[in-house]
Amino acid sequence: MIHIKNLSNNWGDFTLKNISLDIKESEYFVILGPTGAGKTLLLEIIAGLYFPKEGKVMINGNDVTFTSPENRGLGFVYQDYALFPHLNVKKNIEYGLKLRKVPEDKREEKISELVKMLKINHLLHRNTETLSGGEKQKVALARALAINPKIILMDEPFSALDENTKSKLILDMKELHKTEGITFVHVTHSQEEAILLADRIGIMMKGTIVQVGNPDEIFYKPVTKEIAQFVKIENIWEGKVTNKKEDEMIVEVNGNKIVALSDHFKVGQDVRLIIRPEDIILGKGDTSARNNFKGKITSVIKHGFYYIIRIDCGFEVEAAVTKQSIENLNIREGKDINIFFKATALQVIKR
Amino acid sequence: MFSEIRRNPLLILFFIFGMLIVVYIIAALSNMLYSQLVLHPGDFINVIKDPDVLKSIWLTLYTSFIATAIGVILGIPLAYILARYEFYGKDIIEAIVDIPIIIPHTVAGIALFSLLMKRGVVGVAFSKLGIVFQDNMWGIVMAMFFVSCPFFVGTAREGFKSVNPNLESVARTLGASQWKSFYQIALPLTSRHIFSGAIMSWARGISEFGAIIIIAYYPMIASTMILARFNTNGLLGSQPIAVLLIIICFITFVALRLVSKRGRRI
Structure with a gap:
């Protein structure tokens, strides 16, 4: 659907470097990355608001790299909603239809269909400045949907909303995506939004796309240390492959032997082991798991509805456990504890 | 408070x-x-009946109006560019536009005179087209335009700056050409600034004197008339004209302010 090839650009403080990306039809694609990664600029280039210095943007097989935005027919929703303040809600939604010279009865039909779908009928004649954040967001969405776009681009659409409004809107978005079959490209720095909405995620850092994959691949198998840190994995251990069998290998981390799947690594190679804190299991006695280490609990921190436990096993381990486990295992700072994890849960990358 | x-x-x-x-x-x-x-109400009533005085006041009002109209037409594009784009030399252009505010009016008058007089660089070209600036209404307009346009450009620029550029971007994605997104979105949202900038420019034009007497002593604008009468008849002869000018300006500006405040409600 959207095919981006070797895209590079320089625009003030933001630089895009050699971006290649394929977004499939009807996909909900999230571009996730820290602030200042150039995500908005990438989105605006897809929309045609800026033209790239190098590279190509193809939509449905057509080269649109230098097509003006009004001829692309994409919907765009900004973080600040960008509702026209001199037009009321209805006229905002109607704007694109009027530009397309859609006759009045057809416009009315489309508008009533949209406001029904987004449940904003009661707002139709309101001044946009009197709307709440969530309402503005829905109006901006309705305005974008009015022109029947095949693709909707959204720039941090939920970041100015309170938590409850955001959760509700995310559910609405999922529903909308399911029923309308539109391709969504959604830019955000929020991992929560990415997990909840994305079919696939593209991680963007320092002006380039560093990993593309489904949420499990991104959050469990980050391909670089920086991505692992960005998705909040503290368990990044540096080691060396010391032994290798058919499908598994031994990685030595600070003198501890850890079993991992061997993949394409060679004996003697320097590697990093990455594992999510949820995949670390805490226990009392010995277990049959081969990655089984003894350690001392160095800190217990409440983190919303679960706890983050730090354990010193000769290497730093971070585990996420429930309140239930804390009580059952009598977890306290300074206590000894056993940790274990599966070889398959480990992501190995070279360093 | x-x-x-x-x-x-x-x-x-x-x-x-x-x-x-x-x-x-x-x-x-x-x-x-x-x-x-x-x-001294009698003197005042005599002045109101004096056709020369009325003519000079009318001349002042409408030459300043023309100067403002030129400023609006040429100033809106400049203000928009200055508000929206960053480019090399922008500071210099902004400083140049502000020059008429800081230089003494007689200096402006001398500069304009040497440019626009019958033998001046621009004056020669225009006199072939039949437009004369020296001692002519168009000289007054050009002097007023020179001193008043910075006020309009400055106000309009602030207006365009206050319009979220994303609004125009969204309009583009919805199908508006660059031109349409400008006049359907940016321009209406700047209308108040444009209006008040135009009022300021018009007021500035009416109050101009120093530059005008050098390039066009005749036909007499109100300020020239006041000075001429002051020199020949003193305070008694000149003050009634000043009072009449003040009253007319005051009423006009209050009326315009009310109109622009009303416009805000819509």
């Missing part, structure tokens, strides 16, 4: 200083209005 003053000595001091400015302005104007309208 007033309840706060009692508990805030600094505010009292600021209030006194601030009031001195206001009182000074009111004193100058009300003294003149009082002595003219109450003590």
Whole structure:
């Protein structure tokens, strides 16, 4: 659907470097990355608001790299909603239809269909400045949907909303995506939004796309240390492959032997082991798991509805456990504890 | 505010200083209005009937109007570019646009005269087209335009700056051409700034004198008429014209302000 090839650009403080990306039809694609990664600029280039210095943007097989935005027919929703303040809600939604010279009865039909779908009928004649954040967001969405776009681009659409409004809107978005079959490209720095909405995620850092994959691949198998840190994995251990069998290998981390799947690594190679804190299991006695280490609990921190436990096993381990486990295992700072994890849960990358 | 003053000595001091400015302005104007309208109403009525005076006031108002119209037409594109784009030399262009505000008016007059007089670089070209600036209405317009356009450009630029550029981007994605997104989105959202910038420019044009007498002493604008009458007939001859000009300007500006405030509601 959207095919981006070797895209590079320089625009003030933001630089895009050699971006290649394929977004499939009807996909909900999230571009996730820290602030200042150039995500908005990438989105605006897809929309045609800026033209790239190098590279190509193809939509449905057509080269649109230098097509003006009004001829692309994409919907765009900004973080600040960008509702026209001199037009009321209805006229905002109607704007694109009027530009397309859609006759009045057809416009009315489309508008009533949209406001029904987004449940904003009661707002139709309101001044946009009197709307709440969530309402503005829905109006901006309705305005974008009015022109029947095949693709909707959204720039941090939920970041100015309170938590409850955001959760509700995310559910609405999922529903909308399911029923309308539109391709969504959604830019955000929020991992929560990415997990909840994305079919696939593209991680963007320092002006380039560093990993593309489904949420499990991104959050469990980050391909670089920086991505692992960005998705909040503290368990990044540096080691060396010391032994290798058919499908598994031994990685030595600070003198501890850890079993991992061997993949394409060679004996003697320097590697990093990455594992999510949820995949670390805490226990009392010995277990049959081969990655089984003894350690001392160095800190217990409440983190919303679960706890983050730090354990010193000769290497730093971070585990996420429930309140239930804390009580059952009598977890306290300074206590000894056993940790274990599966070889398959480990992501190995070279360093 | 007033309840706060009692508990805030600094505010009292600021209030006194601030009031001195206001009182000074009111004193100058009300003294003149009082002595003219109450003590010497006869002279004032004579002036109202004097066709030369009325002609000069009318000339002032409409030449300044033309100057403002030129400023609006040429100034909107400039203001938009200055508000929206960053480019090399932008600071210099902004400084150049502000020059007419800072140079003495007679200096501006000399500069314009040497440019626009019959033998001047531009004056020669225009005189072939039949447009003369020297001692002509168009000379007055050009002098007013020179001194008043920075006020319009500055205000309109601030107006365009206050319009979220994402609005125009969204309009583009919805199908608006660059031109349409400008006149359907950016322009209406800047209309108040444009209107008040135009009022300021018009007022500035009406008040111009120094540059105008050098390039076009005749036909006489109101200020020239006041000076001429002051030199021949003194205060008694000139003050009634000044009072009439003030009254006309005051009524006009109050009316325009009311209109622009009303426009805000819509």
